[in-house]
Amino acid sequence: MLGIDPDPGELWPSAAADAAEGPTGTHAAAAAVLAHCRALIDATAPACVAVKPQLARFELLGAPGWGALEAVIAHSRSRGLLVIADGKRGDIDVTARAYALALGAGADGPFGRVGGLGADLVTANPLMGRDALQPFVDAARAQNTGVLVLVRTSNSGAADIEDLELAGGGTVWERAAMLVHGLGGDGVGAAGLSDVGAVMGATEPWHLERARELMPSATFLLPGVGAQGGRVEELAAAFSPGRAGGLVSASRSIAGAYRARGGEPAAAARAEAERLRESAWALSTVR
Amino acid sequence: MLGIDPDPGELWPSAAADAAEGPTGTHAAAAAVLAHCRALIDATAPACVAVKPQLARFELLGAPGWGALEAVIAHSRSRGLLVIADGKRGDIDVTARAYALALGAGADGPFGRVGGLGADLVTANPLMGRDALQPFVDAARAQNTGVLVLVRTSNSGAADIEDLELAGGGTVWERAAMLVHGLGGDGVGAAGLSDVGAVMGATEPWHLERARELMPSATFLLPGVGAQGGRVEELAAAFSPGRAGGLVSASRSIAGAYRARGGEPAAAARAEAERLRESAWALSTVR
Numbered sequence: 123m124l125g126i127d128p129d130p131g132e133l134w135p136s137a138a139a140d141a142a143e144g145p146t147g148t149h150a151a152a153a154a155v156l157a158h159c160r161a162l163i164d165a166t167a168p169a170c171v172a173v174k175p176q177l178a179r180f181e182l183l184g185a186p187g188w189g190a191l192e193a194v195i196a197h198s199r200s201r202g203l204l205v206i207a208d209g210k211r212g213d214i215d216v217t218a219r220a221y222a223l224a225l226g227a228g229a230d231g232p233f234g235r236v237g238g239l240g241a242d243l244v245t246a247n248p249l250m251g252r253d254a255l256q257p258f259v260d261a262a263r264a265q266n267t268g269v270l271v272l273v274r275t276s277n278s279g280a281a282d283i284e285d286l287e288l289a290g291g292g293t294v295w296e297r298a299a300m301l302v303h304g305l306g307g308d309g310v311g312a313a314g315l316s317d318v319g320a321v322m323g324a325t326e327p328w329h330l331e332r333a334r335e336l337m338p339s340a341t342f343l344l345p346g347v348g349a350q351g352g353r354v355e356e357l358a359a360a361f362s363p364g365r366a367g368g369l370v371s372a373s374r375s376i377a378g379a380y381r382a383r384g385g386e387p388a389a390a391a392r393a394e395a396e397r398l399r400e401s402a403w404a405l406s407t408v409r
Numbered sequence: 410m411l412g413i414d415p416d417p418g419e420l421w422p423s424a425a426a427d428a429a430e431g432p433t434g435t436h437a438a439a440a441a442v443l444a445h446c447r448a449l450i451d452a453t454a455p456a457c458v459a460v461k462p463q464l465a466r467f468e469l470l471g472a473p474g475w476g477a478l479e480a481v482i483a484h485s486r487s488r489g490l491l492v493i494a495d496g497k498r499g500d501i502d503v504t505a506r507a508y509a510l511a512l513g514a515g516a517d518g519p520f521g522r523v524g525g526l527g528a529d530l531v532t533a534n535p536l537m538g539r540d541a542l543q544p545f546v547d548a549a550r551a552q553n554t555g556v557l558v559l560v561r562t563s564n565s566g567a568a569d570i571e572d573l574e575l576a577g578g579g580t581v582w583e584r585a586a587m588l589v590h591g592l593g594g595d596g597v598g599a600a601g602l603s604d605v606g607a608v609m610g611a612t613e614p615w616h617l618e619r620a621r622e623l624m625p626s627a628t629f630l631l632p633g634v635g636a637q638g639g640r641v642e643e644l645a646a647a648f649s650p651g652r653a654g655g656l657v658s659a660s661r662s663i664a665g666a667y668r669a670r671g672g673e674p675a676a677a678a679r680a681e682a683e684r685l686r687e688s689a690w691a692l693s694t695v696r
Contacts, residue, residue: 127504131518151520178500178507182516182524185476194473212534213465213497214564214637217414220465229469232419233438235426237469247537248500249559251566262619271544272536277501280537286584297573350501400696 125373152186169395172204220263232368268317276323276346299336324352330359347368348375354401361406412660414463420445439473452675456682461490499534509548547628563610563633586623609638617646635662648693657696
């Protein structure tokens, strides 16, 4: 799965060259980012099931950036890809509902249907508890989409809060996993997977067996492969429910593959995306 | 302090009436929301020190919504108000940095300076730990702005994760408070307040004394007054460092004051904002 984290300072040479001759400013940056993202999606679509745009990168380009994000999502859909809006939002109920609609189907009101990125899945933060997650789950069920809740993230700072040991046993992240399992129980589909999944960092795979015990029906989004150091070969536990049990996400290692492998950016990105796909499928076949 | 959470279905009659005669769709909704927000800011500016736009409400209006947010911030600045961008973001380091720049001063690169909402303060989520918060602190210090970290929120779901008791004593939220204090130590200014503050829900004021012990130099953002049930009179501990130690935030109770009090929306909002200010100042004078 392709993570889309475009940095205007690290666009593919084709998009950067077009931009170098044009105007500067936020609109120009958003146009160049969009050209880069389209080329990246076109190169890797045959080897991916989904794209995961990182919302921060588009917000950094203001209103034109939000427009570019909408275009990136439309382009991804035209290539048959699922879209995961990675914003890690979390807030009180009325606000969580606004986020869920903003990233999902939009809202109905006196101005008709407004907004809505149309994402198939969104990431959400569980710190504020069940009533802050429920609006995402409710919106997902109304829209036939899904939610991926942060459970144990891929960064070293995860030790500061997520790994804290609780007085009653277990850790904070295991409690978040229980929340995910509880919220997802009513949303388990025919394939045995729930519409409430979990973000499980790929950098510390020894957590995955325990996470699978706590969340037997959850799809695991597995970021941190590549630039952050995670290795697909260590993620077998994620795939125990089948191929769809794990979504392996890589961003910089795909977009920047040409720097490591040499060659043309599109071909290198495609090759790296295919390598990740084959590695992940090999795991799911073994089990 | 004025929380700005505009719902296109609950605009002031003046903005709603203009809109009723015009087109529908996301652009029209964003224009009406902007008109509503400008009127709300004009009415309450003399009784407020800051505005706190809720980013979810603007994201729900897509690219036009982000443009409206930029205009709301510019209008607030023209009235001399501080701006708190309430997005509760949290992500790995490179992404946290992108959020900090997106909500702050923007980023420099091959397209010149791009983006940047220009907020004075941003809210951030501590779940992912210190390395996910540090980019917000670094950006704040480079920009002479500040960060407000979620410590104990105003919703009932705060009990699910934030209130969990730890094996070593204390709770998850107290550990988040220690993170805030640690991050803020180098940023304490002449007034004795740090550039790293805390979001402490006003709905459960018995936490404030303990929070003040753990974070003696932190500004407390106090949401949850009014519609969520919090009462200013119970927030004295927040103000122990002085008037600037607490920022009392109310949204729906100000914008919707005319429904409870009767009268014209602008006058009712101003009266409610003044009442909150007087209540808060009375507390800080007593101590």
